[in-house]
Amino acid sequence: MLSALDLARRIESGTLTPAAVIDRCAEAIAAREAEIGAFASLDIAGARARAQNTGALHGLPVGIKDIIDTADFPTEYGSPIYAGYRPRADGALVSLVRRAGGVVLGKTVTTELAYLHPGKTRNPRNPAHTPGGSSSGSAAAVAAGMLPIAFGTQTGGSVIRPAAYCGVAGFKPSFRLLPTVGMKCFSWSLDTPGLFAAGVADVAYAAAAITGRDLRVDRTAPLPPRVALVRTHIWSQASEAMRNAVESAARAAENAGAQVSEVTLPTIFEEAFRAHPTVQDFEAYRALAFEYDRHRDRISPILRDLLDAAAAITPQAYDEARRTTRRARHAMTELMTDFDALLTPSAPGAAPHSLASTGTAIFNRLWTLLGTPCVNVPGIDDEAGLPLGVQLVGRFGRDHATLAAALFVETAIARIAAAAPNS
Amino acid sequence: MLSALDLARRIESGTLTPAAVIDRCAEAIAAREAEIGAFASLDIAGARARAQNTGALHGLPVGIKDIIDTADFPTEYGSPIYAGYRPRADGALVSLVRRAGGVVLGKTVTTELAYLHPGKTRNPRNPAHTPGGSSSGSAAAVAAGMLPIAFGTQTGGSVIRPAAYCGVAGFKPSFRLLPTVGMKCFSWSLDTPGLFAAGVADVAYAAAAITGRDLRVDRTAPLPPRVALVRTHIWSQASEAMRNAVESAARAAENAGAQVSEVTLPTIFEEAFRAHPTVQDFEAYRALAFEYDRHRDRISPILRDLLDAAAAITPQAYDEARRTTRRARHAMTELMTDFDALLTPSAPGAAPHSLASTGTAIFNRLWTLLGTPCVNVPGIDDEAGLPLGVQLVGRFGRDHATLAAALFVETAIARIAAAAPNS
Numbered sequence: 001m002l003s004a005l006d007l008a009r010r011i012e013s014g015t016l017t018p019a020a021v022i023d024r025c026a027e028a029i030a031a032r033e034a035e036i037g038a039f040a041s042l043d044i045a046g047a048r049a050r051a052q053n054t055g056a057l058h059g060l061p062v063g064i065k066d067i068i069d070t071a072d073f074p075t076e077y078g079s080p081i082y083a084g085y086r087p088r089a090d091g092a093l094v095s096l097v098r099r100a101g102g103v104v105l106g107k108t109v110t111t112e113l114a115y116l117h118p119g120k121t122r123n124p125r126n127p128a129h130t131p132g133g134s135s136s137g138s139a140a141a142v143a144a145g146m147l148p149i150a151f152g153t154q155t156g157g158s159v160i161r162p163a164a165y166c167g168v169a170g171f172k173p174s175f176r177l178l179p180t181v182g183m184k185c186f187s188w189s190l191d192t193p194g195l196f197a198a199g200v201a202d203v204a205y206a207a208a209a210i211t212g213r214d215l216r217v218d219r220t221a222p223l224p225p226r227v228a229l230v231r232t233h234i235w236s237q238a239s240e241a242m243r244n245a246v247e248s249a250a251r252a253a254e255n256a257g258a259q260v261s262e263v264t265l266p267t268i269f270e271e272a273f274r275a276h277p278t279v280q281d282f283e284a285y286r287a288l289a290f291e292y293d294r295h296r297d298r299i300s301p302i303l304r305d306l307l308d309a310a311a312a313i314t315p316q317a318y319d320e321a322r323r324t325t326r327r328a329r330h331a332m333t334e335l336m337t338d339f340d341a342l343l344t345p346s347a348p349g350a351a352p353h354s355l356a357s358t359g360t361a362i363f364n365r366l367w368t369l370l371g372t373p374c375v376n377v378p379g380i381d382d383e384a385g386l387p388l389g390v391q392l393v394g395r396f397g398r399d400h401a402t403l404a405a406a407l408f409v410e411t412a413i414a415r416i417a418a419a420a421p422n423s
Numbered sequence: 424m425l426s427a428l429d430l431a432r433r434i435e436s437g438t439l440t441p442a443a444v445i446d447r448c449a450e451a452i453a454a455r456e457a458e459i460g461a462f463a464s465l466d467i468a469g470a471r472a473r474a475q476n477t478g479a480l481h482g483l484p485v486g487i488k489d490i491i492d493t494a495d496f497p498t499e500y501g502s503p504i505y506a507g508y509r510p511r512a513d514g515a516l517v518s519l520v521r522r523a524g525g526v527v528l529g530k531t532v533t534t535e536l537a538y539l540h541p542g543k544t545r546n547p548r549n550p551a552h553t554p555g556g557s558s559s560g561s562a563a564a565v566a567a568g569m570l571p572i573a574f575g576t577q578t579g580g581s582v583i584r585p586a587a588y589c590g591v592a593g594f595k596p597s598f599r600l601l602p603t604v605g606m607k608c609f610s611w612s613l614d615t616p617g618l619f620a621a622g623v624a625d626v627a628y629a630a631a632a633i634t635g636r637d638l639r640v641d642r643t644a645p646l647p648p649r650v651a652l653v654r655t656h657i658w659s660q661a662s663e664a665m666r667n668a669v670e671s672a673a674r675a676a677e678n679a680g681a682q683v684s685e686v687t688l689p690t691i692f693e694e695a696f697r698a699h700p701t702v703q704d705f706e707a708y709r710a711l712a713f714e715y716d717r718h719r720d721r722i723s724p725i726l727r728d729l730l731d732a733a734a735a736i737t738p739q740a741y742d743e744a745r746r747t748t749r750r751a752r753h754a755m756t757e758l759m760t761d762f763d764a765l766l767t768p769s770a771p772g773a774a775p776h777s778l779a780s781t782g783t784a785i786f787n788r789l790w791t792l793l794g795t796p797c798v799n800v801p802g803i804d805d806e807a808g809l810p811l812g813v814q815l816v817g818r819f820g821r822d823h824a825t826l827a828a829a830l831f832v833e834t835a836i837a838r839i840a841a842a843a844p845n846s
Contacts, residue, residue: 179710181709185604188602188604286515286519289518289522
């Protein structure tokens, strides 16, 4: 994988040029893209022509999930309804990337309209397995060393899950830290842009670069965080390997000096977990009204079924789900007075052996609903060599602290892996 | 003016056809549009062909502010950057109008990108005066009897102010009651769709029709509300005529049985008033990044100046403004335990005698920031015969109560006007 931070440092010090970085991406793309299918569209020559050492991103190439508008690339939202569509304007995130000196190398594959119907992408760690979704191409492109940075979006678990499945760092910032302007909307209360890179310090660096916020975690070693091991009410739906991964990450963090406690969430969190689909689907029935009303025959069965059912959700049920959300957000704020981050699974297990499903967001939707920062920390594999991501969840607005805690856990895991006899 | 509710009732009872309503609009358009310039585009023949008595809107014609995407009409956002632009999809609001049985008759003029640079529209009550903005065409089309219902959007005061200037009812619902999907974003924390119609019961009927919510106020006479007369810290910037209008509306409401108290807002509201531009401008610099970065020369000086200055707003200043907002929202909720609505000016006075400026949003921005429902109540004119709207502001999520209070005040004002010797 390409570490964005390493590349940036080397460009800064003059030992590497932005064009050389693009050459490296181009080599990886030539070697692996035919098999992996991470890109919806690509412009290597254009990126090479534009790449200059400017801004905080120093000309680094970036991938943009094809759910975000681009004026210079087709934008098809993974849907045949938008075949050949070329938006008039870039989404705000794309402009922020450019303002920071990043260069868009290509659009990455999204599932259909960022829901569950898969695109063409395969998991670089084992191409018979799903890369996860909906930000399939962004996670896979980073995992395959084809890009140092890629952007995605999460409404259920669409950043953290594919990051976990592909074994890369994924960062879903606090709700609204990154703008959704020019992103195809699925649920306006939930849609959250996020990003992928090789490691935690890399996603933090890229997020800092485009927001101008103090999010970097590479300048000083992170202090030992106060971590709550949270199994959640769906712990039994996590595989044994995932349960072991979370518990060994907790032990590793504790051994490295973190203060680790086991916490059982109050029941309001379970209510919020159940409220997520009500909020999401009520809004999707309206956000995708044009597609549903005018192009029903070109929507996949899985999304059509969702929207058919969503039509019956009443405003009263939606309002109640929003009130539950508000109560759970207060409960989360209260809980987080004692902790810097929660540690919990990123997904039920490793990437399923299937290309027909992108897996499930059950370990993500609660945190998306609460709008909290989430980080997938890679570094633990299952017996078959597939990655098992663990998730650090922070307090709303405390993105730096969450990233710092995630880096601490990532470092602790790496130390254990290095010490293990079979590593 | 055309009362949407009257028209709907007559269609329902079989004494009027939707096509006949469109004919009436077409007559008013033929008579006045050349002078008023309310429409960015129009399709009378198409609307006549599509108009059927279905849904809660019974085939009524509707105008959509040209800041909201339409697949069947050009969408130019009032900006030369988007000349001839035809979006691929309708905005969610447009789909909701269609689902409710409404027919889009045309797109109404917006100021440039919904900011201050005016479009071609004139005030139907006196064409030498501004109609207000940014929803200029929607307010003017309703005021001139060219449409029974028109949609607009408000980020500062872009629904309530033009409604006041043109003498129609305007309703800015609670934040996120109406979807912003497919609407050109200026500020994602503030942009709020709203609507215009002849009277308060008409806007309530139309809002109920497209949301499926219990918002109608025409079925029973509204109970006397508890009203707080709120002069705000900028009362001295209201004209004498406006101050008299608000005070006489308060007396009229009191005489009709409302409980009216005078309330001085806590200072947090003044802080929130000052926080509004920080939130708006920080977000606009990102939401309009593509236009600013790529088409700077085609942005008006007034908007370019705003964006130039906005580039300097730090994330820290923005976060602080957001925290102020949150505190003010809590203060508002607390205040509203004692009241059903606040009564306050809709604008500093009647529409200015100018077509170069659309006036100022100083009496609106606080409420937009707080996300509270706001209604412009027409019915009081100044000595020159220009309308002076008064504003009812409710508690977040209590849109029905706010509309009911507004109807009560509207009825009380009408009773006084009818009793006045020179009416």
